[in-house]
Amino acid sequence: MNARKLSDGQFAWLLMIPGLALFLAIIAYPLVAALVTGFFEQSLVRPGRAFVGLANFADVLGGDFWPVLRNTLVFTIGATLIPFVVGYALALALNAGIRGSGFLRGLFLFPWVIPGVVVSFLWLWIFNANYGVLNGVLTQAGFIETTVSWLGQPVTAMIAVIVTKTWASFPWMMVMLLAGLQTMPKELHEAASVDGAGAVRRFRSVTLPHMKGIAGIVLLLEFIWNFQHFDTIYVLTGGGPAGSTKTFAVAVYDTAFKGFDLGHATALGGLWMLLLLVLVAFYLRRETKESS
Known part of the structure; x- marks a missing residue:
């Protein structure tokens, strides 16, 4: 297809395809796969996994989440x-x-x-x-x-x-x-x-x-x-x-690579990520106000 027959919008999307493919392969897919792991009982040393729903998140919140949050x-x-x-x-x-x-x-x-x-x-x-x-x-x-x-x-x-x-x-x-x-x-x-x-x-x-x-x-x-x-x-x-x-960084590492518990590590990491997203959203909102 001749690029000169494409509209500006279509040509812009064409240029974005390599970057989007790289983003999906390196960032989006691993992130989604990791978050999904939080709903399973999964170990680094045992094959297979079992769906447990929100049990991992409940265990994390009922465990050392709050002391770790305080330390953080x-x-x-x-x-x-x-x-x-x-x-x-x-x-x-x-x-x-x-x-x-x-x-x-x-x-x-x-x-x-x-x-x-x-x-x-x-x-x-x-x-x-x-x-x-x-x-x-x-x-x-x-x-x-x-x-x-x-x-x-x-x-x-x-x-x-x-x-x-x-x-x-x-x-x-x-x-x-x-x-x-x-x-x-x-x-x-x-x-x-x-x-x-x-x-x-x-x-x-x-x-x-x-x-x-x-x-x-x-x-x-x-x-x-x-x-x-x-x-x-x-x-x-x-x-x-x-x-x-x-x-949080140390707790996630210890849970995953010392306790070999990917389910609980991912659940803790997911809650940690939510807190980080709040901070990032606050930063972006401030940047928008500063630039306007």
């Missing part, structure tokens, strides 16, 4: 807000034109370019109870008398994974916020200074309103990414101790 929210909120504050502070300092800002900008990006698993093993060594750098420094400084098992206690283990994720993610927040600060018209600050506004008042009245949009997007994106984060938690604690750092 604690990690996600902590690993989003703390690097945001650090990144915002550094962006403000770099935007002020401090000496050596170009070198510092490159230096602060260093944690961001390191693979997540490498970062996790680095901090695993830092937090080690026997030969970790953190215990050594605190002992030498006189802050602690005996070594602390940072990854062996529920509270300190959660703090450890949040600190690790903070170190890895604050650079990209800093870059995004710095880009937003550099788009701010200097005339606004100059006018505020002429009116007698100090640094704090200029920050509250000029900088914060200007940065509201980009700050919201950065926070929302980081929240979504942290809600599905896996490698840092799995390398540092494996979800322990006593499940205190077990998030």
Whole structure:
């Protein structure tokens, strides 16, 4: 068929066919097949499966779903807000034109370019109870008398994974916020200074309103990414101790590949996906408002 005889709409669909076929084969079909598995009792080590309806979902909701949700929210909120504050502070300092800002900008990006698993093993060594750098420094400084098992206690283990994720993610927040600060018209600050506004008042009245949009997007994106984060938690604690750092990502992995229970793992993953869809829908709605 001659392409010149096709309408614009038909030709557009023709161009989309390869992409749609790839999407259906790689994303849509595996996703639907996985969700269907949630309605069956199926194991990785035994052949066959039996239809159980909503029993897997009921078991998940009646099991450790709520503690896992709590852990996921604690990690996600902590690993989003703390690097945001650090990144915002550094962006403000770099935007002020401090000496050596170009070198510092490159230096602060260093944690961001390191693979997540490498970062996790680095901090695993830092937090080690026997030969970790953190215990050594605190002992030498006189802050602690005996070594602390940072990854062996529920509270300190959660703090450890949040600190690790903070170190890895604050650079990209800093870059995004710095880009937003550099788009701010200097005339606004100059006018505020002429009116007698100090640094704090200029920050509250000029900088914060200007940065509201980009700050919201950065926070929302980081929240979504942290809600599905896996490698840092799995390398540092494996979800322990006593499940205190077990998030949805770790719980799904453990259920499927350690418990060999595909039915319950898929049911848990389906509920997790629904929560993620709510976050994504909120993000898309915000983006639509920002662009309109």
